[in-house]
Amino acid sequence: MTTTAFLGLGAMGFPMAAHLARQARAAGGRALVWNRTQSRAEAHAREHGSERVDLPGVAGADVIFSCLPTSAEVDEMLARLAGDLRPGTVWVDCTSGHPQAARRQAAALAERGVAFLDAPVSGGTSGAAAGTLTVMVGGDPQVLARVQPDLAFAGKVVHVGEAGAGFAVKAVNNALLAANLWAAGEGLAALARAGVDLGAALDVINASSGRSNASENLIGSRVLTRAFPVTFQLGLLAKDTGIAADVVREAGASAPVLMQVEALMRAAAHTVGAGEDHTAALRLIEQFNDKEIK
Amino acid sequence: MTTTAFLGLGAMGFPMAAHLARQARAAGGRALVWNRTQSRAEAHAREHGSERVDLPGVAGADVIFSCLPTSAEVDEMLARLAGDLRPGTVWVDCTSGHPQAARRQAAALAERGVAFLDAPVSGGTSGAAAGTLTVMVGGDPQVLARVQPDLAFAGKVVHVGEAGAGFAVKAVNNALLAANLWAAGEGLAALARAGVDLGAALDVINASSGRSNASENLIGSRVLTRAFPVTFQLGLLAKDTGIAADVVREAGASAPVLMQVEALMRAAAHTVGAGEDHTAALRLIEQFNDKEIK
Amino acid sequence: MTTTAFLGLGAMGFPMAAHLARQARAAGGRALVWNRTQSRAEAHAREHGSERVDLPGVAGADVIFSCLPTSAEVDEMLARLAGDLRPGTVWVDCTSGHPQAARRQAAALAERGVAFLDAPVSGGTSGAAAGTLTVMVGGDPQVLARVQPDLAFAGKVVHVGEAGAGFAVKAVNNALLAANLWAAGEGLAALARAGVDLGAALDVINASSGRSNASENLIGSRVLTRAFPVTFQLGLLAKDTGIAADVVREAGASAPVLMQVEALMRAAAHTVGAGEDHTAALRLIEQFNDKEIK
């Protein structure tokens, strides 16, 4: 009978923690939740049967999950909880964090007998709601084996390497999302200027070799419609491509296209607004081309 | 009872023309074939029941299909057949050609009462064999309506705009293929240098938001395996991205990422060899990073 | 005693033709001028002692100079003058034109016994006023030898190759101007965000290895001052980098950085305005960085 705790009930964390609560009810365990804005934790307890706790209460859990905006907020949580953490605890960080932070955090927690896994997720808010998230994990595979049954929000769990490797893969995945999205935007803007019908063009591309998750699941519903619903903020995607750029540089690698996309995403965040949906980055392409992608 | 003719029995054209022959048998029509190397046309006639003809004999068809390496070879065919073509004929060019050539060829044929459709295909040799190709068509939609029943090799037919629009969409689709493929290669090379297991990383990406046709259907089977089987030559993909660059420039568009990818594809063709498979472009990324993607 | 004619009395052409008039007075020849807006030709005649002529009158010159916005305007002039041109005439085109146009125009004129040199200039309006322009010439070197004494506006004349080579070198030169200018803008914008004093930074760079004509002669006086005086329009620099991109593509070359700069210049022209000074392209960099370069 495991006790879990979940820190950070944001757009992703709220439905993820709901799966922990559901499993706790089914298996007789406990699912603690904490959120900076307490009312959100209270709502979670009310809606999903989790238990709202104060921050020190989190330390009573066997497995602590965190899902926060960046590694900086995880650092802050670790600092505030440091004195309370118990040996044998496993900390599973589902933040889209920084590999350097993961290595540092893992080393610091190891001194207290706490294991750390970087375990970012992919699948968006719909995958979180469905409990079908893909989880990419860095750290000790034996620790992962121990907590894998607790990853109730996961549809697929893959161990990708040592501490930090999970964050590195997540950052690269999101850099590829950014690259595929941006490239599709450029291509469609040029076709629009050339007088081609974009609905037909996208239909063809999605049945052809140039298709991507971005072209199939984002551009039609979010860009061509001009809806740009905010489910994943542009500022966060820019942050993730920046982490990918750090991964590239630390590894002594050369990635000219991903570097250019990182710069353009940051330019888009400055131009279009970091709080807009990530697909609104294509509004910068529209400006480049004096033409809407619609 | 339609008579079709097919010019160019290459890796794509051979199985495409087989579908025309099959349909002719079923519907009581005729399927003529011509190829520069005559023995290949003879083989087609033998294997698929088509009729091998000399080049002037092609002009007897109601619908003439061409599927050649570039628009330059189509120009040559048009020049050699010019005197023989009959009013009312429809020329359907399935080459991955140049929009400027399409407009010029359509205008020249119109003077002889011959209609021209640029109708490039996507789906690769497997789609050609299965008869499930996507066809993107530029030109008069009424002409398309007339010949659509004859596109026996198609799984999906989409009219995308005026003369040249089909070639423009095909070029952009292939530029997106090149961009998605190259970006994935860069990301994986960096992860390889960072010590991440690439099989696991690709598995995660293909279940996540960064996935593309390139990551799902090419990198695992062709790059990680080091097989690089030649089904679509790098030199042809470089040519297609170059056509996309021309589309961008003619439209007064701005596409910094697609332009960079075009340059890198050309560099890869010079470095790795234009006759290698298009996925072998990633060998240039391996050189950039002093690391194999495997 | 040579008779020259000058077509196109724009910001560059007006002072260039003044040097022809001055030399004609000194040597006893004639200097004809023509401009679409006749009042400008009248002003030139009045100020510099040239002779305003109607377009057909241009054909009476031994050497015809043209300095027009693009090769398209040169084509128009050639068409209008075609019937009047006399064998033995030399046409010297100082437009920043397109190599393909030069080859076509040279071939067409050769049929009439008229020699053609593509002879674009560098040095800006100040170099034109001072008569110190650099002239880069493509075409027959013997023809160049014959007319070189007539290039009264030149400080330096260099034969660079066959027909079109002058335009190719000019396009590449301007693409380098664009690249050096843009790179300096990016670097200064980053330093500004980092809190570095840009006047001091530019002072250092101009005494160091990163300096260029752009950093030494443009950024201090035009960008840091926020003056952006219009002496060379952004739209024309974007056009020239586009010609360079065509040179690259026609040659089967790979130039990823110049291609990216071409795309960004076009984006800047769409964003900032094609009629602004070329240095105002850096306003797009300022937008990318949410920071002024000052």
Added chain:
Amino acid sequence: MTTTAFLGLGAMGFPMAAHLARQARAAGGRALVWNRTQSRAEAHAREHGSERVDLPGVAGADVIFSCLPTSAEVDEMLARLAGDLRPGTVWVDCTSGHPQAARRQAAALAERGVAFLDAPVSGGTSGAAAGTLTVMVGGDPQVLARVQPDLAFAGKVVHVGEAGAGFAVKAVNNALLAANLWAAGEGLAALARAGVDLGAALDVINASSGRSNASENLIGSRVLTRAFPVTFQLGLLAKDTGIAADVVREAGASAPVLMQVEALMRAAAHTVGAGEDHTAALRLIEQFNDKEIK
């Protein structure tokens, strides 16, 4: 009567320290030198009248200069000397270091009452020999005022901002060198493929608006000649462009062209060899284009 010490008698440091020794002789001070390989320090003492000391002896100086490959070697020196440094000493680091390291080192030294200036230099080995180096300084301007008379190797000294600003400006300067050099290489390679004479083209560019320090002082003498003499290693330029990329990222800036150049420089270092001259980066462009730049 000041006592100076100089750590690191490499290609730059050796002649820089010679100027310190010359000034010490003239003014009655002392010039100490230290080098990891002692024989080089002995040679310096013999040739220039400096005094070779053991590492702890360095702490006796009033002003300590360091000129080492990277900030990591400076960290090592600081660690080894930490116990010996005296309050009131000024440490002037002429390394092309990292701004983050400067801020960290300045803070650590301040705790011991030692002032730190990041003071990288530009001008190459010839500027070092002539004593005409440009020095860009970050840190307390009053400290700079105090030690400025001791910068005997400088032709120009500019205070550019707080701790780290000197390194930031140096990194950006070198990134501009890399960008200007690479762009010129791309342009010349394309012209070479187009059949243009490169000597003539470079002559024209160097008299025109596309010129840069790279085109004027490096490409003619080092690349066209195929000499590539090693005075500044490609690996170090790649390192410096990497620092510039870090400056960009830390500042939240967007610099798509500099990022691409950084990636290409790293690719060139992996491909051509980090120990080659920085101009040999253009050999990667030659490979991209299957054409020598000569």
